[in-house]
Amino acid sequence: MRKEDTTNNILVYVENTDGAPVKAGLEALTPARKLAEKTGGQVIAAVIGKNISEAAQNVAASGADRVLAIDSDEAAVYDLDGYADILKQIIEEEKPDTVLLGGTGDGKDLAAKLMAQLDTAAVTDVAGIRTDGDKEVFVTSEYSGAVCCDVVVDEVRPRIAVIRSGAFKKPEGADTGIVEARDVKADAGVMKTKIKDTVKEITETVNLEDAEIIVSGGRGMGSKENFGLVEQLAEILGGEVGATRPAIEDGWIAKNHQVGQSGKTVSPKLYIAAGISGATQHLSGITGSDYIVAINKDEDAPIFSVANVGIVGDAMKVLPVMIEEIKKIREA
Structure with missing residues (x-):
């Protein structure tokens, strides 16, 4: 997707566990707000799962302007192919400038999958975002944190960034956004596995x-x-x-x-x-x-x-x- 074909909005995938948003996902809303202020767009959050109404409301109260709640039986258990396809459909509809994910195991997997599917670029382990002229610079690290790097994604969109856990604080005192129920299902053709049962140790x-x-x-x-x-x-x-x-x-x-x-x-x-x-x-x-x-x-x-x-x-x-x-x- 070309830069001129996207909106100014920022999309954040907020992972949830047992009906509660994961801290790393909420933290990603903070840099999302910073980017939205620069682009003049909105912060849109995506929450996927089963019985996620409370999680979606928590996200709406944490700085998201709009929360897309994808609540279905099919999404009850995390599946990389299924969740990636749902997010891909949302991205193609909303056309965000940037997609942010928390630095969890699932977030890192989804970022890599979406990058390949959308033929775009992803930046991992982002610990800061600053402005250099008219460009946003993602500050990341290499060699186990020994070297800091500045990364600019200029041409392709949406930019995908995985936010390092703890790099930003969760938003406080934010206005409550709007929760929108969305009926988005993964294409059965992309599913490579079928989860029959789960065992929680x-x-x-x-x-x-x-x-x-x-x-x-x-x-x-x-x-x-x-x-x-x-x-x-x-x-x-x-x-x-x-x-x-x-x-x-x-x-x-x-x-x-x-x-x-x-x-x-x-x-x-x-x-x-x-x-x-x-x-x-x-x-x-x-x-x-x-x-x-x-x-x-x-x-x-x-x-x-x-x-x-x-x-x-x-x-x-x-x-x-x-x-x-x-x-x-x-x-x-």
Whole structure:
């Protein structure tokens, strides 16, 4: 699609889980508003699923001018081919200048699929958007966050961008937009799989992306028994448990707790890193955190370069003290 064939509107796909919009999708509404102010268009959000009326209303109250609610039995379970086809139909009808998606696993998959289907360009891991003359510049990163890059998509439309989780805050104090029910179904011919049944494991309830407090442990915890201290601290703080890849590979905790480049990108209010040295693969997943506390006995550990508070010491000695002190505060 050519630039002159599109509208000035910005389309945001807001993913939802169990009837609630995902944090990464709501965060994408913030850069969408910034782009819409520049283009003079509207922010249009698309919510897809089953029984999503409450999620759509939440999105409408979070900065979207219009919310397209695609509520159907066929969309009850996420399917890449089906959801991509629904979004493709919406894009072809609405002709947005830009399409934004949250940086979740589904968001990244959909961006790649839509880019190929629409023969356009996609920018991933977008952490900022700025204006350079009459062009919008997407600020992204390479090499696990070690290098920042400026990307301009000039000719093709719609531009597709995947917004890094935590790079933007969710909109606050926005006017409530209009919810529009849409009957859009995926073309049966594009469906390559048929989901007969789903099994939800207990481990799937971990929601690192939306957690306000995360306590993570790394190889420095030494053993599965010691890793239990990380879980205790997370429990007493009312937070989630995170982990580095080595801790998961050693079998101390399930893989869906992994934080970092090959795991989840998180943006909690408080991130506590215990026994984590701070490899670039891990640091790239926690840069959106508001406040980072690092505990490591190596005073030269890279984790201290991003920490707001650094504790040089043995995590197996520090964590029990923290747990006891927090208990005293809670009981007081």
